[in-house]
Amino acid sequence: MPVIWDSHYYLPVDGPTWANAQDNAESLGGYLAVINSSEENNVLTNSFISESSFHFSVYMPGADDTGAWIGLTYDIDSADWVDVLGEKQGYFNWAPGQPDSMPFHAINFGKANTIMVFDSQGYWPNGTWNSSYQNQSVPYYHRGIAEVPLS
Secondary structure, eight states: EEEETTEEEEEEEOOSHHHHHHHHHHHTOOOEEOOOOOOHHHHHHHHHOOOGGGBBBGTSSSSOOOEEEEEEETTTTTTTTEEEOBBBBBOOOOOOOOOOOOHHHHHHHHEEEEEEEEOOOHHHHHHHHEEEETTOOOOOOOOEEEEEEOO
């Protein structure tokens, strides 16, 4: 279910990889969601946590988590997290033990690391973030949250 918040329209987009989800968000005139505050993180978590297309069991029977690609990458050159608009990220909501793959995945896979918002049914707190690598295509990370400016 799409949501409007702070002059932006948020809606699910297909992946399965982060890069595919970003391309699909761009085709709508936007980008993968850039989360800049706890309020925005809470709005998106509460709006999409029950979105059945984000539920991992759709892609991997038995899984009970939900997650979505968002617009944040790890830039090896600057050693900073940057958003899809090229800005250094100031707000983070990492899950315990995260980020856990910097710069390992970026160096070994030659790709920027990216993150997802999760509801992990108790494993991690709802709305926290997990690091991953950009073109990871596994059975359960299939969709992203697009952010489309309204003005």
